[in-house]
Structure formats: structure tokens, C-alpha cells
Amino acid sequence: MMIRPRDLVDFAVIALGALLIAAGFNLFLVPHQLLSGGLSGISMMIGYFTGWNIGILYFLINLPILVWGLIVIGRRFIVLSVASVLFTTWFMQLVPVRSINSDPILGAVFGGLLIGLGSGLSLRFGGSSGGFDIVGSILTRRRDFPLGSMLFGLNGAVILALGYVLNWDLALRSMLSIFVTGKIVDMIHIRHIKVTAFIVTQAKNEMRQRLLLLPRGVTLIQTEGAYSQNPHHMLMTVTTRYELAELRKIVKETDPRAFVNIVETVEVIGEFRKLK
Numbered sequence: 439m440m441i442r443p444r445d446l447v448d449f450a451v452i453a454l455g456a457l458l459i460a461a462g463f464n465l466f467l468v469p470h471q472l473l474s475g476g477l478s479g480i481s482m483m484i485g486y487f488t489g490w491n492i493g494i495l496y497f498l499i500n501l502p503i504l505v506w507g508l509i510v511i512g513r514r515f516i517v518l519s520v521a522s523v524l525f526t527t528w529f530m531q532l533v534p535v536r537s538i539n540s541d542p543i544l545g546a547v548f549g550g551l552l553i554g555l556g557s558g559l560s561l562r563f564g565g566s567s568g569g570f571d572i573v574g575s576i577l578t579r580r581r582d583f584p585l586g587s588m589l590f591g592l593n594g595a596v597i598l599a600l601g602y603v604l605n606w607d608l609a610l611r612s613m614l615s616i617f618v619t620g621k622i623v624d625m626i627h628i629r630h631i632k633v634t635a636f637i638v639t640q641a642k643n644e645m646r647q648r649l650l651l652l653p654r655g656v657t658l659i660q661t662e663g664a665y666s667q668n669p670h671h672m673l674m675t676v677t678t679r680y681e682l683a684e685l686r687k688i689v690k691e692t693d694p695r696a697f698v699n700i701v702e703t704v705e706v707i708g709e710f711r712k713l714k
Contacts (some may be wrong), residue, residue: 450516451563453544456525458556459567460493460533466549468492469537473600474553475593476567493530497523500568507572512649514684518565520570526556526567528672534710542611550615555623556620564683568616614636624638627637631679632703637689639696649673676703 463474463482473479477499485492507514507516539545558568566572594614601609630696638661639645649656652675659672677685682700691695 440500448518448563449521451559452522452565453525455559455567456522457529457533457554458552459526460529462549462552462556464490464533464535465538466516466545466552467565467615468535468702470611471548471604471608472542472549473596473608474549475596475616478567479593479596479612479616483596486604487624488705491531493527496530497527503572511572514564515566515681515689518560518570519564519568521564522557522560523568534576542608543614546611547618550618551622553567553615554619555626557619558623558626558695561623561679562683564687568605570598589629632676633679634701634703635685636677636699636701637675637696638670639673639689639693640670640700641693642673645673645689645692645696648692649675649685651688652677652684654681654706 459478463478466472468475468482468485473482478496481499482494484490484495504523507519524651537545539548557571560567561571564646597609597612597616599614637645637649642658645707646656646658654675654677657674659674661670661672662668663670675685686698689698
């Protein structure tokens with residue numbers, strides 16, 4: 439398969455995001471024994487107690503999730519997510535674990551800031567930083583329910599474990615880091631938000647076939663241009679922010695002249711998955 443310039447840009451941004459995440463870990467969180475959210479927080483927890491390499495633990499804990507995602511989702515999202523985890527693991531071996539500040543609260547804030555920037559960049563360009571983001575993408579494809587409470591509960595369990603075993607001050611500072619990370623990610627890429635795409639195109643059949651590769655239904659609507667009075671075909675599909683980058687890619691490759699209107703969806707009632 440030929441690698442296009444766009445793919446190189448995507449991987450370069452994923453690598454930059456991974457570098458920011460690794461710097462947030464090794465320069466701000468790990469020196470103060472703080473935790474981030476998700477599976478990275480679990481790997482840090484294990485690393486603090488065992489002395490094992492946190493970067494390697496990060497990769498090993500993410501590995502089954504990546505394999506699961508590759509089987510269930512496949513394609514570009516997981517490929518970029520795998521690249522992000524590999525880059526992060528590699529950069530964590532290169533960036534020294536050394537505190538550049540003495541205040542753990544500042545470490546929590548700026549560590550969360552860097553991790554949020556890195557994770558947000560990965561999501562914005564169609565991938566993720568692994569862990570719960572992949573779980574979220576899989577579950578929102580199968581069921582239409584908000585994951586915020588579940589993810590908050592999982593992160594909260596890790597933080598409570600840290601507070602119970604080590605120190606409640608560390609736990610509270612870790613919660614601050616997770617909060618900052620979430621706010622930064624939401625500024626760059628709002629997760630688990632559904633959108634509706636209206637695509638007016640002359641390449642109806644090819645567009646329909648490619649859109650059906652996404653796990654969503656597609657509705658065909660016959661339309662007519664008000665000025666030209668020429669017949670057109672409009673395809674309507676509801677998808678998630680996770681899949682929006684892939685949808686844009688499909689539209690640009692299939693019909694660069696297509697008119698696309700993407701609006702945020704307040705609520706979906708009925709079947710959200712692609713009907714079998």
C-alpha cells in the first residue's frame with residue numbers, strides 16, 4: 439500500500455503527541471509519584487510499587503486493548519493508536535525521569551496540560567493515546583450511552599487506591615492532573631459527541647459503498663438544486679467524533695466537489711449501529 443503525504447503528516451502529529459505525553463509523564467508526574475488517568479495511571483501505580491519500567495508497563499497493559507480494537511475496529515483509528523502507544527513507550531525511554539519543578543501541584547497542572555495536548559492531538563488526527571479511548575470507541579459503536587460516568591469511575595478507583603495505599607495528598611493532586619488533562623482534550627477534540635453529516639454528491643454509489651464501511655447506517659435522499667434545478671443525491675449518516683476524521687477522508691477521496699454539512703447531534707433515538 440502506497441504511503442501518501444497526508445499519512446506522513448498524521449504519523450508526524452501522532453509522534454509529536456506521544457512526545458508531549460511522555461514529557462508530561464517523566465518530567466512532571468512520575469518524579470512526584472502522581473498518576474494520570476486511564477491505563478497509564480495503572481501502569482504508573484504498578485511501577486511505583488514494583489520499580490519496573492513504567493514505559494514498558496504502559497505498552498504491555500495497552501497491548502490487549504490494542505489487539506481488541508484491531509479485531510473489532512481495524513483500519514486507520516487503531517493503526518494510529520498503535521503508533522501513538524509505540525511512540526509514547528519509546529519516548530519514555532528517551533526522556534529522563536527528572537523533576538523540573540519542586541512543587542507537586544505545579545507538576546500535576548503542567549503534567550496534565552502536556553498529556554492533554556498530546557492526547558488531544560492524537561484524537562484530532564484520527565487516532566488515540568490508547569487505553570480507555572479505544573474502549574470508548576468500541577463501546578460507542580455497539581451501544582448508545584454516555585461513557586463519562588464509567589470512565590470517571592475507573593479513574594476514580596485508581597486514584598482511591600493510590601490514596602489508600604500511599605498518600606491522600608498524592609491522590610488529590612493526581613485528580614487535579616486528570617481534570618486538567620480532560621479539559622485540554624475537550625478543547626482540542628470533544629469526545630463521545632455524535633454528529634450528523636449531510637453529504638450532497640454526484641458520486642452516490644461509490645460514496646454509499648465507502649460510507650457503509652463505517653459501522654453506521656446511511657440514508658439516501660433525493661434532492662434538487664434550487665438554482666440549477668439539477669437532481670442531486672444526499673447521503674445522511676450519524677457518527678461519532680471518533681469516526682469523523684475517517685468520514686472526512688472518505689468524502690475527500692470519493693468526491694472532492696461534494697457539499698458536506700456536519701452538525702452536532704443532541705440526541706439519537708433508535709438504532710445507532712449499522713443495521714445488518
